[in-house]
Amino acid sequence: MRPRFTAHTRSRSLSDPLARALLPPEDESSIERESRIRSEQAAKKVSDDIDEQIRLEKVELKRQKNVIKVLLLGQSESGKSTTLKQFQLLHMPSAFHAERIAWRAVIYLNLIRSVRRILDALILPDPSQPSASASTYSVARNGDDIDSFLHFDGPSARSPSSQSSVRFERYAQRLAPLLALEQRLIRQLAFPDEDDDPPFSDPPIMNALPDYIVLPVPSSVIGSTSPNTWSGELALRPTSNWKKSLSFQSITQPKSAHTGEVRGWWEDARDPVHVLHACAGGEFGIRALWRDQTVLSVLARRRVRMEESAGFYLNDVERITALKYIPTDDDVLRARLKTLGVVEHSFTIKDGVHGANGNVQWRIYDVGGARHQRQAWAPYFEDVNAIIFLAPISAFDQTLAEDSRVNRLEDSMLLWRSVVSNKLLADVNIILFLNKCDLLKAKLEAGVSLAHHMVSYGNRLNDYVSVSNYFKKKFKALHQSHTPNTSRELYIHLTSVTDKHKTSLIISSVRDVILRQNLQNSRLM
Structure with a gap:
């Protein structure tokens, strides 16, 4: 039985033309045999490499199905960073809350910059007073001593509005320590690993330091071209570790190894809160400045609307300058800190339907929106699943900080x-956030006319519902007339991304839309 089976098998194999062709020649020499074996081994290696490449491609394809990439696009100060914070607050609340203390320095800096903007508006010559001259005033910058902070040359200081001028001078003298503190805070954020606060003068514009630069930004005084109205805005790179260095653990120390009590920042005489606390109250303190009707009238004449600026905290001075102040979620969402480059935030959503092992990783990229940064967008377009575009529709009467000739809303539309x-x-999902609707509503209620700035608006009602619907139709029409994919669905939301509750609902809805679309696309792959 067994010999017959073996012979039968061999007979069948020799009858197979392919098997017969693969057999080595009967007269094969040893050299030929070695050459044949080497060739077969090389061919097998090529085949194995191809199989491995196919395997890796399958693994990568599977991984890509479980990674969702989202780009946040829009002009500078459109709300991209705040939207990124909202994603973090919604999906990584513990990490967000752990960083709240670190934002204290940023919030202090925002408050001081608001005070500086008001003082700029008060110090510059009032356009309603023809006799005023820019040469009459000189302003000390970046924390010079109080005596040199405000100087009036000659009798022109005692104009018909001399009483107001004296009052403004008192504010400037009283709040001068804040300007010195501004530089300490900039250094604290730019060099978070340094223990000391060595004095340093006006930081150089566009200084090529590794972790920060100070960008020139115009004064809040609209229409002013005086070089004295420029000040620097701190811009940090994403690699800066200021959050870690300024966290709760780093700014508190144990009082005793036995009691467990801590010595907080409020007991450190060098902490910035003491300067702010001292400058907050009194007749010429921060609170008095923001409540002074004469000051407010000057701001109104100059069309300086402090409430519209990012990092606005003047309505919360007493709370924020308290010695034991801890930022709330809303405070952190409103904080303004310009970032250079691209900020990436990753988190994982557990979902048994959309991802292997129930996990989908999200990567959200906040790409700089200033004009000189937009060329960096293109590399992030590859493999992106969705784009959230933010357009601040309240900015219809504002111009770009980079170019005062360009209307901000027009720039957003382009x-x-x-x-x-x-x-x-x-084929990328696009979600449009028509942002800063709270500011739009307040501006319209204050009587600012959209038709005055956009002739195409015509005689429509100048109320929030009419204006917001007009903008929705305008942006939707631009999409329909320029998209290369007419079947792409556009999702439009009216947002105020500093509103924690409403924005969390919108983000949850947007997240579900992106997840569903990603699942649908993965099934087609």
Whole structure:
């Protein structure tokens, strides 16, 4: 039985033309045999490499199905960083809350910059007083001594509004310590690992330091071209570790190894809160400055609307300058800190339907929106799943900080058109946030006319519902007329991303839309 089976098998194999062709020649020499074996081994290696490449591609494809990439796009100060914070607050609340103490320095800096903007507006010559001259005033910058902070030359200081001028001078003298503190805070954020606060003068504009630069930004005084109205805005790189260095653990020390009590920042005489606390109250303190009707009238004449600026805390001075102040979630969401480059935030959503092992990783990129940073957007278009575009529709009467000749809303529309018309993004989900609706509503209620700045608005009602609907139709029409993919669905939301509750609901809805679309696309792959 067994010999017959073996012979039968061999007979069948020799009858197979392919098997017969693969047999080595009967007269094969040893050299030929070695050459044949080497060739077979090389061919097998090529085959194995191809199999491994296929395996890796399958693994990568599977991984990509479980990674969702989202870009936050929009002009500078459109609300991208706040939206990123909202994602973090919603999906990584513990990490967000652990960083709240670190934001204290940023919030203090925002408050001081608001005071500086008001003082700028008061010190510059009032356009309603023709006799005023820019040469009459000189302003000390970046924490010079009180005596040199405000100087009036000659009798022109005692104009018909001399009483107001003296009052403004008192504010400037009283609040001068804040300008010195501003530089300490900048250094604290730019060099968080340094223990000491060595004095340093006006930081150089566009200084090529590794972790920060000070960008020139115009004064809040609209229409002013005086070089004295410029000040620096701190811009940190994403690699800066200021949050870690300024966290709760780093600014508290144990009082005793036995009691467990801590010595907080409020007991450290060098902490910035003591200067702010001292400058907050009194007749010429921060609170008095913001409540002074004469001051407010000057701001109104100059069309300086402090409430519209990022990092606005003047309505909360008493709470924020308290010695034991801890930022709330809302405080952190409103904080303004310019970042250079691209900020990436990753988190994982557990979902048994959309991802292997129930996990989907989200990577959200906050890409700089200033004009000189927009060329960096293109590399992030590859493999992106969704774009959240933010357009601050309250800015219809404002101009770009980079170019005062360009209307901010017009710039947003041009930017929007360039994004929706990009062929690389034809199949990418696009969600539009028409942002800062709270400021838009307040501005319209204050009597600011949209038609005055946008002739195309015509005779429509100048109320929030009419204006917001007009903007929705305007942006939707731009998408329809320029998109290379007419079947792409556009999702539009009216937002105020500093509103924690409403924005969390919107983000949850947006997240579900992106997840569903990603699942649908993965099934087609």
